[in-house]
Amino acid sequence: MKIAIMAGDGIGPEVVGQALKVLRLVAPQAETEEAPVGQAGIDARGKPLPDETLALARRVDAILFGSVGVADEASIPRERRPGTGLLQLREALTLYANFRPAFMFPELIGASTLKPEVVDGLDLVILRELNGDVYFGKPRGFETNEKGERVGFNTMRYSESEVERIAHAAFRAARKRRRKVCSVDKANVLETMQLWREVMTRVGREYPDVELSHLFIDAASMSLMRNPKQFDVIVTGNMFGDILSDAAAMLTGSIGMLPSASLGVDRKGLYEPVHGSAPDIAGQDVANPLAAILSLAMMLRESFELEDKARQVENAVRTVLAQGYRTGDIYQPGTRRVGTTEMGDAVVQALRAAA
Ligand SMILES: NC(=O)c1ccc[n+]([C@@H]2O[C@H](COP(=O)([O-])OP(=O)(O)OC[C@H]3O[C@@H](n4cnc5c(N)ncnc54)[C@H](O)[C@@H]3O)[C@@H](O)[C@H]2O)c1
Numbered sequence: 001m002k003i004a005i006m007a008g009d010g011i012g013p014e015v016v017g018q019a020l021k022v023l024r025l026v027a028p029q030a031e032t033e034e035a036p037v038g039q040a041g042i043d044a045r046g047k048p049l050p051d052e053t054l055a056l057a058r059r060v061d062a063i064l065f066g067s068v069g070v071a072d073e074a075s076i077p078r079e080r081r082p083g084t085g086l087l088q089l090r091e092a093l094t095l096y097a098n099f100r101p102a103f104m105f106p107e108l109i110g111a112s113t114l115k116p117e118v119v120d121g122l123d124l125v126i127l128r129e130l131n132g133d134v135y136f137g138k139p140r141g142f143e144t145n146e147k148g149e150r151v152g153f154n155t156m157r158y159s160e161s162e163v164e165r166i167a168h169a170a171f172r173a174a175r176k177r178r179r180k181v182c183s184v185d186k187a188n189v190l191e192t193m194q195l196w197r198e199v200m201t202r203v204g205r206e207y208p209d210v211e212l213s214h215l216f217i218d219a220a221s222m223s224l225m226r227n228p229k230q231f232d233v234i235v236t237g238n239m240f241g242d243i244l245s246d247a248a249a250m251l252t253g254s255i256g257m258l259p260s261a262s263l264g265v266d267r268k269g270l271y272e273p274v275h276g277s278a279p280d281i282a283g284q285d286v287a288n289p290l291a292a293i294l295s296l297a298m299m300l301r302e303s304f305e306l307e308d309k310a311r312q313v314e315n316a317v318r319t320v321l322a323q324g325y326r327t328g329d330i331y332q333p334g335t336r337r338v339g340t341t342e343m344g345d346a347v348v349q350a351l352r353a354a355a
């Protein structure tokens with residue numbers, strides 16, 4: 001059981017630190033090795049994904065990832081951008097299937113931005129394609145047009161085989177759940193997405209026991225807010241999945257609650273909270289570590305087939321919420337406001353008590 005720990009930047013090390021305490025307790029046999037990524041990679045080795053970090057990623061069974069990013073990310077050239085380290089890692093390991101479950105803990109119903117009856121019992125998963133789309137399509141870059149103005153451009157691209165493999169992943173996931181797949185695209189405007197819908201429909205015929213529907217991204221965004229419980233598995237492209245999953249976070253109360261698993265062709269996976277490095281709250285011991293801890297649970301389940309351990313961790317999260325522990329992002333009057341470390345300790349305590 002070899003695990004690479006890539007805590008990254010900002011609140012990354014704070015939340016991964018809590019997940020590590022949980023790992024040590026539930027799987028003391030796990031061998032871990034840390035490696036810098038993001039701005040930490042640039043500081044240590046001059047690159048957002050140092051060669052040594054990538055080599056470690058290739059050697060291990062799973063990666064526990066924190067978050068990467070700095071406050072002025074948007075103005076930095078690509079090769080020196082912390083986020084590039086994460087994108088390169090996803091590409092190098094062919095981690096094309098990014099599962100982002102959004103699950104409503106009953107204790108947090110009041111923390112959701114939606115009415116209680118709309119989110120009570122919510123349990124959906126957004127399956128985001130992670131290796132293609134406008135994120136990786138070529139050509140990309142800057143050029144000068146005939147008027148002498150600068151032009152920035154990217155290309156939205158998907159090949160049939162890329163859509164096929166994510167489609168199969170979606171239908172397989174649906175078979176373990178409520179057997180419904182909603183494919184989200186923009187096939188009314190974009191050729192890339194016409195192909196996406198065509199391939200989804202074709203692959204769907206191989207899964208007659210799974211109900212397939214299609215929505216355009218604009219309508220899907222609305223439906224996610226209006227009636228999120230209609231969804232089981234939502235499968236979508238890289239860019240739309242990025243946006244929809246942050247939106248889904250607010251249904252469940254906070255982005256600090258959302259875990260994710262990025263899987264490829266084998267069981268090796270990268271597990272990370274959906275949130276970023278949150279420079280606005282970094283270093284204050286206030287970030288919610290539960291998304292990182294729930295990402296660890298996904299790792300135990302998916303990469304190591306330790307279903308019991310995964311459940312223990314998820315139940316411990318449920319217990320601390322029932323006990324009233326809340327970080328600032330999910331705080332409500334009448335509950336107990338705690339910091340990152342105290343929340344991690346509470347989860348460890350709950351695990352010990354249940355053992
Ligand atoms: N997977 C990743 O590593 C990842 C994901 C998203 C963004 N980023 C990067 O992070 C940096 C900041 O991006 P952003 O501000 O748009 O998104 P963000 O997710 O870092 O933060 C958005 C908001 O949510 C809050 N927040 C995030 N995580 C939280 C937690 N665990 N507990 C409590 N509050 C939390 C932040 O304080 C902020 O107000 C950028 O450089 C961006 O590129 C990285």
Ligand SMILES: CC(C)[C@H](C(=O)O)[C@@H](O)C(=O)O
Nearest residue numbers: 068069083084086087242274
């Ligand atoms: C940091 C960034 C590159 C990343 C993405 O856009 O994929 C993040 O927003 C995410 O959701 O994991």
Ligand SMILES: [Mg+2]
Nearest residue numbers: 242243246274
């Ligand atoms: Mg994102």
